[in-house]
Amino acid sequence: MPWLTTALAAATVAAGGLHTAGIDGPWLPVALGAGGATLATALAEALRARVQAHRHTGVQARAAMAESERDGLRRDLQRHDQLEQELVRAKQAAESAAMAKGEFLATMSHEIRTPLNGIVPMLEMLSRAPLAPDQREMLATATASSHQLLRIVDDILDYSKLEANKLDLEITGFNLRELLDSVLQLMYRPAENKGLKLSLQLDPAVRLPVRGDPVRLRQVLTNLVGNAIKFTDRGSVTLVVRRLGETAAQHLLRFEVRDTGIGIDEDARGRLFHSFSQADASTTRLYGGTGLGLAICRRIVDLMGGRIDVVSEVGRGSTFWFEAPLMKVIGDLRQRDNGALDHGRVLIVSPDARLRQRLTLLVTNWGMQPVAVETTQEALDRLRLVSEQAQQDYLAVLADISGIRSTALALHRAITRRPLPDSLRLVWLYGDETVPTELHARATSLSRQSPDADLRAALTGAAPERDQEVEAPMVEEIFPVTSGPHIPETATPAFATTPVIAEAAPEIPSQPEPAVVSAMRIEPRLLLVEDNPVNLLVAQKLLSALGFECETAANGDIALKRMQVEHFDLVLMDCQMPVLDGYAATRRWREIETERATGGRLPIVAMTANAMAGDRQRCLDAGMDDYLAKPVSREQLEGCLNRWLPDRMNFVLRNAALAAPVEPAPVAPAVATARAPAPSFPVLDQTMLEELREIAGDETARIITVFLEDAPRLIATLEKAAAIPDLDAMRDAAHTLKSSSANVGAMALSAAAKRVELGARARKLERPAVAVALVIAEYARARMALQGYAAQQLGRPLIPQPATTPQSSPSSLVSR
Known part of the structure; x- marks a missing residue:
């Protein structure tokens, strides 16, 4: 170192x-x-x-x-x-x-919906015209294609709303059975085209009046049932609704859609509820679709607070199910009084296992003891044991006539020849076929499509009970305000094979009109603001079909000028227009109304192809009162007009019923199928007419003629009483019309009159004019059917004479 x-x-x-x-x-x-x-x-x-x-x-x-x-x-x-x-x-x-992407979807939605607005309503109106079979087939293809395109656009828009968390549920009261029926009615034709059996199994313990979002619930069910039909080539599709439980404020329900289709393997199930996915790539090519349906269903069910899943086996079918809570309506906690139903035995006869199961559940839920058998012989053996072994007698026999038609007469005779035949009620259930005349004695006939309340009443001999949980006026239950008065445009009379749009009624004898009718004869003035010539023509045609004429304006500026100098009852306003758009025009008009301080508000309804999240709110924020997304269907427009012009819609109904020309209708037996669910009462009961013909012989035509002469007098009395209103006079006139119409087999008219009578007697007829409008519409249908019956069954056209005296009423010929 x-x-x-x-x-x-x-x-x-x-x-x-x-x-x-x-x-x-x-x-x-x-x-x-x-x-x-x-x-x-x-x-x-x-x-x-x-x-x-x-x-x-x-x-x-x-x-x-x-x-x-x-x-x-x-x-x-x-x-x-x-x-x-x-x-x-x-x-x-x-x-x-x-x-x-959002702007693209909004633009494409508007651009696609605009031409669709010129296609869908026009095809709908064309379908009401007389067409050759090949033309009608081509029209059906075009209609199906246009609706498919509209569904694709709606799927993409719904998914966009869900992705942006901008889709909200709208809670309102509705009837669950009606919603389920509407889903099956919509899906019936696709199922029929593939030869599939489409059915509903509804647990009788499920409460029908509920609160929730019916639009989104229907969307989920329609999607699941539509998928089941799409992926099923043979067999059946069944919609099952069961009650799982309840809380103080909610019902917990389980919905299942079962099919016998191709099934899904285990590896593919995990992808099903993801966006743009199906079981495999070939599925899209074979069956079509965007792959968004199940993803949308999952998001909607999540919003409802429920869950959704699938159980499937390849080659044997699938069951898609979801559980969701629905809110209770007011008064749903009240218990029904079963009364005489307790401990009564009911003998159910049907070879259809599913029908037996459903009837068994219904009877059990009503407090009765069901005894279900498959054949007539088994039923006869059961009845024989009652007398031989001193068993408890049956309250009623409920028989499905379509399954035991060849042996039904033997069952009928065995019951009517009992020592006390009236102690045992006999109820026939029928489908597309009619009940033979020899089976009518001491029996009640009901369509399979009849409400459960009617079946319950037939078994007990009591008046039909309607759900009282939905606390609404009686007429509101017949004529819901939310959907508007129902013009009998699609209902088929019992003796007509073509759709009835607005049937005629005989001319009311000349007499002073009630004040309310005179006031309603002031034709409502509508202003249609639209710059697109195709949309303008479509809207004019739709309004014309509903009985309205309208003035037009090409943009918001022209509309404002007309609105300031002319009186209008309602404005249909497009939103995107040159010069001045609908939003600005509406805001300016609301300012003018405020400056004038008249206290009135002109209803302005948006008619726009904009259907993205927020478009409806944007219209309401601009001062509009309602919103219709294009393409606008006739039913949507009719419901909107009824919301804002209810009295004038009644006027249109009345004029359509009383002024339209009548063409004799060809005779065909009435049917009640899922294609168009039959009403509770037929327009014309052929059985009652045949019984009347046996009694009156050649006088049958005269009896019908006298009824057609006298009914307008009763209707005029109803109108006068409704204008006051005089409920006592309405009760008396409705009672007479109820009995006289029933005497000639006009059961739907009789039922409508009965509802007016009961409502007036109970002092619950809050909208008399609406109830009378329904009676008038039913009378028009009955008149058309009776004229067709007389022309083809009696071989002579009816020539009504002026009704001059009350003595010419049907009551003098047929006892009330």
Whole structure:
């Protein structure tokens, strides 16, 4: 080491110097001590220098290391800044893409719906015209294609709303059975085209009046049933609704859609409820579809607070199910009084296992004891045991005539020949076929489509009970305000094979009109604001079909000018127009109304192809009162007009019923199928007419003629009484019309009159004019059917004579 070498050299030099100087003896230790001290000093200095050198080297190393670390941090910060800038740019690009997608969907929705608005309603109106069979087939194809395109557009828009969390549920009261029937009615034709059996199994314990979002519930069910039909080539599709339980405010229901289709393998089930996915790629090519339906269903069920899943086996079918809570209606906690139903036995006869199961559940739920058998012989054996073994007698026999037609007469005779035949009620259930005349004695006939309340009444002999949980006026239950008065345009009379749009009624005998009718004869004025000539023509045709004429304006500016100088009852306003759009025009008109301070508000309804989330709210925020998305169907427009012009819609109904020309209708037996669910009462009961013909013979035509002469007088009395209103007079006139119409088999008219009578008697007839409008519409249908019956069954056309005196009423010929 350098410092040690230096110290040794110094010691050597010192010793040499001492020796040369001749220092020896006692001075030698002193000299050596001094040399040692010098050596120690040199060693200490050398060590200090070494330490300082090491310290300096460490400082330099640490400084170099720190500098290197600073350079590394500087580079990391630069990379972080670059990544952050890239993320910001990516986020901005994603937001721009999402915005562009939304704008694209909105634009495409508007652009696709605009031509569809010229296609769908026109095809609908064309379907009401007389067409050759091949033309009607081509029309059906075009209609199905247009609706399919509209469903695809709606699916994409719904998914866009769900993705943006902008789809909300609208809670309202509705009847679950009516909703289920509407789903099956919509799906009946696709199922029929594939030869599939479509059926409903509804647990009798399920409460029918509920609160929820009927539109979204119907959407889920329609999607699931439609998928089941699509993927099923043979067999059946069944919609099952069961009650799982309840809380203080909710019913928990389980909906199942069972099919016998192709099934789904286990690997594919996990993908089913994802967006744009089906079981495999070939499925889309074979069956079509966007792959969004089940994803939309899952999101809607999630919004409802439920869950959805599937159980499936390849080659044997699938069951899609979801559970969802529905809110209770007011008064749903009240318990029914079963009364005489308790402990009564009912004998159910049907070879159809599903029908037996449903009837068994119904009877059990009503507090009765069901005994179900498959054949007539089994039923006869059961009845024989009652007398032979002194068993408890049956309250009623409920028989499905379509399954035991060949042996039904034997069952009927066995019951009517009992010692006390009236103690056992006999109820026939029929489908498409009619009940033979010989089976009518001491029996009640009901269509399979009849409400459960009617079946319950037939078994007990009591008046039909209607659900009282939905606390609404009696007429509201017949004529729901939300859907508007029902013009009998699609109902087929019992003796007509073509749709009845507006049947005629005989001319009312000339007499002073009630004040309310005179006031209603002021034709409502509508302003249609539309710049597209196709949409303009379509809307005019739709309004004309509903009995309305309208004025037109090509943009909002022209509309404003007309609205300031003319009186209108309602404005149908397009939103996107040149010069001045619908939003600005509406806002300006509301300002004008405020300045005028008249206190009135002109209803303005948006008619727009914009159907994205927020479009409805944008219209309402602009001051519009309602919203119709194009393409607008006749039913949607009719419901809207009824909401804002209810009295004038009644006027249109009355004029359509009383002024339309009548064409004799060909005779055909009435049928009640899922294709068009039959009403509770037929327009014309052929059986009653045949019984009348047996009694009256050649006088049958005269009896019908007298009824057609006298009924207008009763209807005029009803109108006068409704104008006051005089409920007592309405009750009396409705009672007479109820009995006289029943005498000639006009059962739907009789039922309508009976509802007016009961409502007037109970003082619950809150909208008398609406109830009378329904009676008038039913009378028009009955008149048309009676004229067709007389022309083809009696071989003579009816020639009504003026009804001059009350003595010419049917009551003088047939007892009330």
